[in-house]
Amino acid sequence: MREQRIVARAPSNIALIKYMGKSDSTLNIPENPSLSMTLSSLCTVAEVERSGAGGNYWFPELPRFRPKDLAPGGLWISPDLSLSGRDKLLRHVDRVRDAVPALYDQFGIELDRETWRSAGLSLRTANTFPASSGIASSASSFAAVTLGVAAAFATDERSWSRAWQGLPELRRILAQLSRRGSGSSCRSFEGPWVYWEGEKAFVPHGLRLPEMAHFVILISTSPKQVSSSEAHLKIKSSPLWEKRVERVAARTAQLLEAMRSADLRKMSHLAWAELWEMHSLFHTASAPFTYWEPGTLQALQFFSQWIDQSSPPIVTLDAGPNVHVIVDRSEKDLWRSRLKEQFKDFQILEDAQGQGAKIEEWSTNGVG
Ligand code: PMV
Numbered sequence: 001m002r003e004q005r006i007v008a009r010a011p012s013n014i015a016l017i018k019y020m021g022k023s024d025s026t027l028n029i030p031e032n033p034s035l036s037m038t039l040s041s042l043c044t045v046a047e048v049e050r051s052g053a054g055g056n057y058w059f060p061e062l063p064r065f066r067p068k069d070l071a072p073g074g075l076w077i078s079p080d081l082s083l084s085g086r087d088k089l090l091r092h093v094d095r096v097r098d099a100v101p102a103l104y105d106q107f108g109i110e111l112d113r114e115t116w117r118s119a120g121l122s123l124r125t126a127n128t129f130p131a132s133s134g135i136a137s138s139a140s141s142f143a144a145v146t147l148g149v150a151a152a153f154a155t156d157e158r159s160w161s162r163a164w165q166g167l168p169e170l171r172r173i174l175a176q177l178s179r180r181g182s183g184s185s186c187r188s189f190e191g192p193w194v195y196w197e198g199e200k201a202f203v204p205h206g207l208r209l210p211e212m213a214h215f216v217i218l219i220s221t222s223p224k225q226v227s228s229s230e231a232h233l234k235i236k237s238s239p240l241w242e243k244r245v246e247r248v249a250a251r252t253a254q255l256l257e258a259m260r261s262a263d264l265r266k267m268s269h270l271a272w273a274e275l276w277e278m279h280s281l282f283h284t285a286s287a288p289f290t291y292w293e294p295g296t297l298q299a300l301q302f303f304s305q306w307i308d309q310s311s312p313p314i315v316t317l318d319a320g321p322n323v324h325v326i327v328d329r330s331e332k333d334l335w336r337s338r339l340k341e342q343f344k345d346f347q348i349l350e351d352a353q354g355q356g357a358k359i360e361e362w363s364t365n366g367v368g
Pocket of ligand 1: 018020139228229
């Protein structure tokens, strides 16, 4: 049996309109649309090796592959997956494997049928940022694993690349499959901006935005106490949940309009309102919970002075204490100095908008 080694890479994404609350928790269908920027170097790399022995395995080891754009001394971490985390990931590997024959049929990819039935898959994954700290590691991990496993049963690279490069719908279908593992991962397949509603995630048309840069002020890297899966359930006990779906629909329409007219000030306002709304849901749930640390509040106080300026940063938080700041790339150096000056006690990560998941390396017969 031919051995194959595939390295897939998928970035994290940061939402300005949040996915928080599911209408179907088996399929991970969101209650409301969400909109995110796809990142670039904050990513997961998944190395998938197909070999003779059966079964799927995840090894807590770094992949042999290392991204070329990894900064010297940059973070490169094999995630510390709990038993249930491994279980969830490996169940997802089975889900993707099961979907492969129909997927290949639909997109004209040649299936190595014998291998698909019996081959073993070994996975090694690594992140360029600390997991469980409010940078969506589940988004990048599930997207990278979905892509790597989906490609693993093609007879050769050419057969896969023809479909991947020529048929954009393949990305969309993989995004749907990935969503089953982690909802927000469906927004990591394309870029630079992705809108997700119901089953579908896609790049909205007509956006006129400049290229954007992204910073994260790392307030804390401790694992979070409330997982996002728990948060999706708990927020529905908040009195603020009522009418959230209507409010967020209106905010999303306004945001899309602002993005189509390159109105960064409006975007900044809307993202600010949305971050406060999501965290207010956490703070008013029964029982209430918070992701904030003292540094989070310090940062929010600092940014509140900027939100009404003529060229404000776009500030948001994920389900975590860390503060994401998106700025026009032409102002990146200015903001880097400003943030370094203001947040001397915290590490600051830097990234840019990105294009989504891709295959980094493909070797056959155990080469590499
Ligand atoms: O994909 P999940 O179930 O981990 O949910 C993540 C939800 C948030 O990151 C908090 C918000 C979002 O839209 O990314």
